[in-house]
Amino acid sequence: MNGAQALIRTLVDAGVDVCFMNPGTSEMHFVAALDDVPEMRGVLALFEGVATGAADGYARMADRPAATLLHLGPGLGNGLANLHNARKGHTPVVNIVGDHATYHKQYDAQLESDIETVARNVSSWIRTSGATDKVAADAAEAVAVASGPPAQIATLILPADVSWTEGAEPSPPIAAAEPTAVDADAVAAIAAVLQGDEPAALFVGGRACRADALADASRIANATGSKLLAETFPARLERGAGRAPVDRLAYLAEFAAMQLDGLQHLVLVDSKAPVSFFAYPGKASDLVPEGCTVHVLAAADGDPAAALAALAIAVDAPADAATIQAEARPALPTGPLTADGVCQALGALMPEGAIVSDEGNTSGLFATGHTAGAPAHDWLCLTGGAIGQGLPVAVGAAVACPDRQVIALESDGSALYTIQSLWTMAREGLDVVTILFNNSSYAVLNMELSRVGATPGGPKAKEMLDLTRPDMDFVSLATGLGVPATRATTGEEFVAQLQAALATSGPSFIEAIVPSII
Amino acid sequence: MNGAQALIRTLVDAGVDVCFMNPGTSEMHFVAALDDVPEMRGVLALFEGVATGAADGYARMADRPAATLLHLGPGLGNGLANLHNARKGHTPVVNIVGDHATYHKQYDAQLESDIETVARNVSSWIRTSGATDKVAADAAEAVAVASGPPAQIATLILPADVSWTEGAEPSPPIAAAEPTAVDADAVAAIAAVLQGDEPAALFVGGRACRADALADASRIANATGSKLLAETFPARLERGAGRAPVDRLAYLAEFAAMQLDGLQHLVLVDSKAPVSFFAYPGKASDLVPEGCTVHVLAAADGDPAAALAALAIAVDAPADAATIQAEARPALPTGPLTADGVCQALGALMPEGAIVSDEGNTSGLFATGHTAGAPAHDWLCLTGGAIGQGLPVAVGAAVACPDRQVIALESDGSALYTIQSLWTMAREGLDVVTILFNNSSYAVLNMELSRVGATPGGPKAKEMLDLTRPDMDFVSLATGLGVPATRATTGEEFVAQLQAALATSGPSFIEAIVPSII
Numbered sequence A, B: 001m002n003g004a005q006a007l008i009r010t011l012v013d014a015g016v017d018v019c020f021m022n023p024g025t026s027e028m029h030f031v032a033a034l035d036d037v038p039e040m041r042g043v044l045a046l047f048e049g050v051a052t053g054a055a056d057g058y059a060r061m062a063d064r065p066a067a068t069l070l071h072l073g074p075g076l077g078n079g080l081a082n083l084h085n086a087r088k089g090h091t092p093v094v095n096i097v098g099d100h101a102t103y104h105k106q107y108d109a110q111l112e113s114d115i116e117t118v119a120r121n122v123s124s125w126i127r128t129s130g131a132t133d134k135v136a137a138d139a140a141e142a143v144a145v146a147s148g149p150p151a152q153i154a155t156l157i158l159p160a161d162v163s164w165t166e167g168a169e170p171s172p173p174i175a176a177a178e179p180t181a182v183d184a185d186a187v188a189a190i191a192a193v194l195q196g197d198e199p200a201a202l203f204v205g206g207r208a209c210r211a212d213a214l215a216d217a218s219r220i221a222n223a224t225g226s227k228l229l230a231e232t233f234p235a236r237l238e239r240g241a242g243r244a245p246v247d248r249l250a251y252l253a254e255f256a257a258m259q260l261d262g263l264q265h266l267v268l269v270d271s272k273a274p275v276s277f278f279a280y281p282g283k284a285s286d287l288v289p290e291g292c293t294v295h296v297l298a299a300a301d302g303d304p305a306a307a308l309a310a311l312a313i314a315v316d317a318p319a320d321a322a323t324i325q326a327e328a329r330p331a332l333p334t335g336p337l338t339a340d341g342v343c344q345a346l347g348a349l350m351p352e353g354a355i356v357s358d359e360g361n362t363s364g365l366f367a368t369g370h371t372a373g374a375p376a377h378d379w380l381c382l383t384g385g386a387i388g389q390g391l392p393v394a395v396g397a398a399v400a401c402p403d404r405q406v407i408a409l410e411s412d413g414s415a416l417y418t419i420q421s422l423w424t425m426a427r428e429g430l431d432v433v434t435i436l437f438n439n440s441s442y443a444v445l446n447m448e449l450s451r452v453g454a455t456p457g458g459p460k461a462k463e464m465l466d467l468t469r470p471d472m473d474f475v476s477l478a479t480g481l482g483v484p485a486t487r488a489t490t491g492e493e494f495v496a497q498l499q500a501a502l503a504t505s506g507p508s509f510i511e512a513i514v515p516s517i518i
Helices: A003-013 A025-033 A048-062 A072-088 A102-107 A115-120 A135-147 A160-164 A184-195 A211-224 A253-260 A304-314 A339-349 A363-371 A390-400 A412-418 A421-428 A443-451 A459-463 A474-480 A491-503 B003-013 B025-033 B048-062 B072-088 B102-107 B115-120 B135-147 B160-164 B184-195 B211-224 B253-260 B304-314 B339-349 B363-371 B390-400 B412-418 B421-428 B443-451 B459-463 B474-480 B491-503
Strands: A018-021 A041-044 A067-071 A093-099 A125-128 A153-159 A200-204 A227-230 A237-239 A265-269 A293-298 A355-358 A377-380 A406-411 A432-438 A485-488 A508-513 B018-021 B041-044 B067-071 B093-099 B125-128 B153-159 B200-204 B227-230 B237-239 B265-269 B293-298 B355-358 B377-380 B406-411 B432-438 B485-488 B508-513
Touching: A003 A025, A003 A135, A003 A153, A003 A160, A018 A048, A018 A390, A025 A067, A025 A093, A025 A160, A025 B443, A041 A390, A041 A421, A041 B459, A048 A067, A048 A072, A048 A093, A048 A377, A048 A390, A048 A412, A048 A421, A067 A072, A072 A093, A072 A115, A072 A153, A072 B072, A093 A115, A093 A135, A093 A160, A102 A160, A115 A125, A115 A153, A115 B115, A125 A135, A135 A153, A153 A160, A184 A200, A184 A211, A184 A265, A184 A293, A184 A304, A200 A211, A211 A227, A211 A237, A211 A304, A265 A304, A293 A304, A339 A363, A339 A432, A339 A491, A355 A363, A355 A390, A363 A377, A363 A406, A377 A390, A390 A406, A390 A412, A390 A421, A390 A432, A406 A412, A412 A432, A412 A443, A421 A432, A432 A474, A432 A491, A443 B025, A459 B041, A474 A485, A474 A508, A474 B474, A485 A491, A491 A508, B003 B025, B003 B135, B003 B153, B003 B160, B018 B048, B018 B390, B025 B067, B025 B093, B025 B160, B041 B390, B041 B421, B048 B067, B048 B072, B048 B093, B048 B377, B048 B390, B048 B412, B048 B421, B067 B072, B072 B093, B072 B115, B072 B153, B093 B115, B093 B135, B093 B160, B102 B160, B115 B125, B115 B153, B125 B135, B135 B153, B153 B160, B184 B200, B184 B211, B184 B265, B184 B293, B184 B304, B200 B211, B211 B227, B211 B237, B211 B304, B265 B304, B293 B304, B339 B363, B339 B432, B339 B491, B355 B363, B355 B390, B363 B377, B363 B406, B377 B390, B390 B406, B390 B412, B390 B421, B390 B432, B406 B412, B412 B432, B412 B443, B421 B432, B432 B474, B432 B491, B474 B485, B474 B508, B485 B491, B491 B508
Parallel strands: A018 A041, A018 A067, A067 A093, A093 A153, A125 A153, A200 A227, A200 A265, A265 A293, A355 A377, A355 A406, A406 A432, A432 A508, A485 A508, B018 B041, B018 B067, B067 B093, B093 B153, B125 B153, B200 B227, B200 B265, B265 B293, B355 B377, B355 B406, B406 B432, B432 B508, B485 B508
Antiparallel strands: A237 A377, B237 B377
16 A cells, blocks of 8 residues: 555544545545545645644544644645644644645645645644654654643644555554553642641643543532633533533633632642733733642643542542532523523523534623523633634534534624634534624724724724724625525524524524624 | 843844734733834734745745744744745744743743754744843844845744743844855856857746746856756746746656756856755666756855846856747637636736746646746745645735735645645735646646556555545635635636736635546
């Protein structure tokens, strides 16, 4: 078999059987080899940021990496923003980036670039596969490294001749690394701190935001009178009725500071010590209160669920001590539609097992509250702050979980970065309902303009944050990309459209016309 | 004044008075400062690849750089593909990339990344401006470096606190570098070669594709019996009736080899020795025929027009020896629409002074022939091979030349990478007619699949190159982004729609439904 065939076979044998791709000429042998390894599913994206974001969403839900197939340095460049998000969320991704044939690189052809440099900022592991008889072993190593722990991004650069030359053999999977063992001394020390009199909080992130780990965290917090907080943007938060609820740290540093105020101990569980999202003149970047000691129960290379279980034993937390969220649904909205009303309807109608990809930004702020008591569901956040993630993550989540309802909460400003995602939803028949908050502005930036002390913005500045002139028609955009779409301006319309969309399989799109909350 | 104000004032004083931007929080002081420096025009893009591609198109037409304003590493990442194209085309661009405040970087906030690394592959010059009193001088240097010769990409990283701190002063412009002087010995040697008996060709690129330089090149070729060829994808080719015509080297290596067959001397004029775009199994990468000697008349840091003028004198080329293209218009197309028919209509109707941004790919192959005798116009090509360039370049060209008709030749596959460009055309009221060839496939990849020897593609491979299921509706897409759009399926419809679009100011969009030529 040729290098491409051995590579794909190796990926599949290692559990990587989905590849989100936007290929070009240098990847044609990889594409041709898809027919030789039927277990590999190829999913076409029309823009690379869709492919990388979909790989992120897939791995969050499948707990194993997907592959991407990208075309040379520029294709990887187009995928960087969502790889940044995956990196920050500790989500595994295996990138395959095609390159010119090894002997062709010396000629500096038009598409020649330094792919390793382009890959460096987002990738923990980078290798240019130099020979056909090595590519399968390189792929096995890429999957193992990506899988972690810590989960990370591995980028394998595949020269065209390495791909097309015969003489390759598949490589067996490499066992994933063992997580760093739970540190009994740390558990004991943290137990003593939590059982003491000084105000303390557990600060959970990453894999500590899954239901079982959260239940243990809640038991510990309740048994010791500690606070329980989650990071601002978890990659995947399991929540809803029947699960242990957790408040996320606020995006705005002013509010986050209130949540952390007075703490003398902060226990990190697969999270990092909280810092302000951006710097603001005269305001602190480090949100850990002065005098507060930071403890690490489990890091990204550890086993946060096991560490929390051990800590629960150490503090003698009763088995039934966890807070359990009761089922509670808000009333259906009526009258002129607002962002609040959209989130009410979502909370009222969301089915059990839903997966919400949340890039609602300012308009989506109400969603957390209104869905807290909805049936058990998963909430996927904007891990790295690079907008244009929500729709691709929804694509990937839907590929990973074909039997679950995916809901993408999107905003007008963010949607436009990777709007091409809708086409992939249509092609693959993915059961995704996209709810688009159209408030006609980069609302978050209008807020930030004043928060950074740059007010009052003059007319030229305001124009750079305004999305009117022309108003975008998202129903036309979605329709043009093959997704049935409707527009709602009242609560009643929105409810009817959401009910219809949830009752339909395949993608739907609802444009919710709402005033900006800023 | 603060750093941002001094920076913008310095840019304007150095002749950089347009900034294509997609800002975020860390760039808010730059945005606010737009109102303090009224000469700077801010043009909002909804995706960074639009901003960088527009800066490329602007500089090709204005012959001076525009600035971009991008948000941290992910924003720069989204702009990389079109910066790659600009780099390969030797087009100047000044990137301003906002970063976290200097003291904030240590906290590894969500959007933290190594921006210098992200910038490296595309930038000849990178600097992180470390202090408010240095940022203006840094900006002046960035403009000078970008302007060249050789023109290149300069990336200035602007920490938020450097931007917002008071105490900055503008810096005066720095004089651009002088081009390397014409080498009299090289001119004499090349003159002797061209006047000898061995088959020779002038191979022009870059600034040697402007009308005056081409006229001299044509005089030289005719006076010495040499061939005249241009690079495959010039950044800006001045052509049409009344100008000296030049054949471009074919994209397909098989055809390029025929054009170069038998040459014993190849004279490079602001071009590089021709190589195959991609490698193909068993085919040569280097297209220079065996035994052919390559001579350099002018390189990217030289003055190709002056070198050609000197060479014309050295070979005693008569003043009237240039070939002059006669005006000739094709007949208007009738019946079912084809890619050929679209290009006929373009050749028949294109106004004098038109600027064509050509990303028509396979469908656009006919355009060169049918427009050869149209009134004088400029032709802007896909310099670096990274698709998604055509629409942004049209945006930039229209901003640079508000009195000229811009025409974007686009294809369905390529258009989707940077479709957000249409919104900027609408917002700025740019006089751009976009002609979209919709053949429902990545046709060039269907061709490449067989050219790389990977045929026969199986059903899974073919699906990755197919753009149906769902068919895209580009009229809906354009309308959704605020650009009036029509669809043509016959020659008569297309002609009527193109006439209407050319008669209207502001953007228009025509979706031409055509069969694939592959």
